[in-house]
Amino acid sequence: MALVLLLVGCGPLGLRRQPAPPGALGAENREQPALSGDGRLLASLVERGGRSTVLLQDRRSGQVLPLPHLRDHQPHSAPSLSWTGRYLALLIQQGPHRQAVLQDRASGRLLPLMLPAGREPQRLSLAADGRRIAIELLDDGQRRVELFDLSGLLEPDLAPGLRQSGGGEVLP
Amino acid sequence: MSIARGMVLQRRRGAALLLAVLSPTLLLTGCLGDQLRPLPGLNQRLSQLGNGHDPALSGRWLALIAGQQGRQQVQLIDLERGLPVPLIGLNRPDSQPLSVAVDLSGERLVVVRQREDRTELVLHRRTLMATERLPIEPAGVPRQISLSADGRLLAVEVSRGGIWQVDLLELP
Numbered sequence: 001m002a003l004v005l006l007l008v009g010c011g012p013l014g015l016r017r018q019p020a021p022p023g024a025l026g027a028e029n030r031e032q033p034a035l036s037g038d039g040r041l042l043a044s045l046v047e048r049g050g051r052s053t054v055l056l057q058d059r060r061s062g063q064v065l066p067l068p069h070l071r072d073h074q075p076h077s078a079p080s081l082s083w084t085g086r087y088l089a090l091l092i093q094q095g096p097h098r099q100a101v102l103q104d105r106a107s108g109r110l111l112p113l114m115l116p117a118g119r120e121p122q123r124l125s126l127a128a129d130g131r132r133i134a135i136e137l138l139d140d141g142q143r144r145v146e147l148f149d150l151s152g153l154l155e156p157d158l159a160p161g162l163r164q165s166g167g168g169e170v171l172p
Numbered sequence: 173m174s175i176a177r178g179m180v181l182q183r184r185r186g187a188a189l190l191l192a193v194l195s196p197t198l199l200l201t202g203c204l205g206d207q208l209r210p211l212p213g214l215n216q217r218l219s220q221l222g223n224g225h226d227p228a229l230s231g232r233w234l235a236l237i238a239g240q241q242g243r244q245q246v247q248l249i250d251l252e253r254g255l256p257v258p259l260i261g262l263n264r265p266d267s268q269p270l271s272v273a274v275d276l277s278g279e280r281l282v283v284v285r286q287r288e289d290r291t292e293l294v295l296h297r298r299t300l301m302a303t304e305r306l307p308i309e310p311a312g313v314p315r316q317i318s319l320s321a322d323g324r325l326l327a328v329e330v331s332r333g334g335i336w337q338v339d340l341l342e343l344p
Contacts (some may be wrong), residue, residue, distance in 0.1 A: 031315075134227035
């Protein structure tokens, strides 16, 4: 499936619009897009068997990339990708709770991201290098954002030529 | 085939089947008990901003929507200094931000915001202090967004005629 670029007028922004790679089932709802840092992969949510399911695709070819470990844990939500898309963070359903997990596509490992008790994850944003994650939490009815360090858990997913830096925090 | 050899093969098949059924569960529970390591200094700074939601992490930058109820704004935090940076001209008293994305350099922010009776998509260039509206064609209502690390490719979730779609826009 070749990607056709459509030039949208000659507006002040010179915006170019691309069609998203089609889902396997044609016209259907597609939600919560997440691009890999390099822009090569696109994750989004589609409905499969009545349940929200993450679909990971090569943006240019439309090829769907397999995510076998996530198959039995719908509904999925809040996908977020690292630089090359090696890591996919998302929320899955485990029993009555939403669980934040991280899929390492290189090793096939599905890593649970365990949060302090009583905090329900709502949204995720994974740093492109995979060394930190920001999680929107529902805690006692209040929404707030917290940052967590993944540097001890994951190999970094670095852009070519990017220097490696620490994943913790350095504050003045 | 001897009876003993047949029983061994049957046991092996049974074990393989059991492993195939349980493997997603085993992978998911393999690291139970290891809680994520929070970044307390940064999280304390984030809590000082009030309630927060829709985080977008990119390199040393965390963009989010935060503030007290009814006075929520786009905030950009420099994680290396642990401090918010000014977003001159982006936040307006007549608009309510809904979601935000930031590129790796912290230069480009894309925001979905409610202004008067419409939902609009805008691109803010931080050092230029310039905010421009990005047209959505065909017309639709934007919601979630994702920006590639170089800030050139934007994925937008758009509602059109009751169907959620994903638009891909190349930004100049």
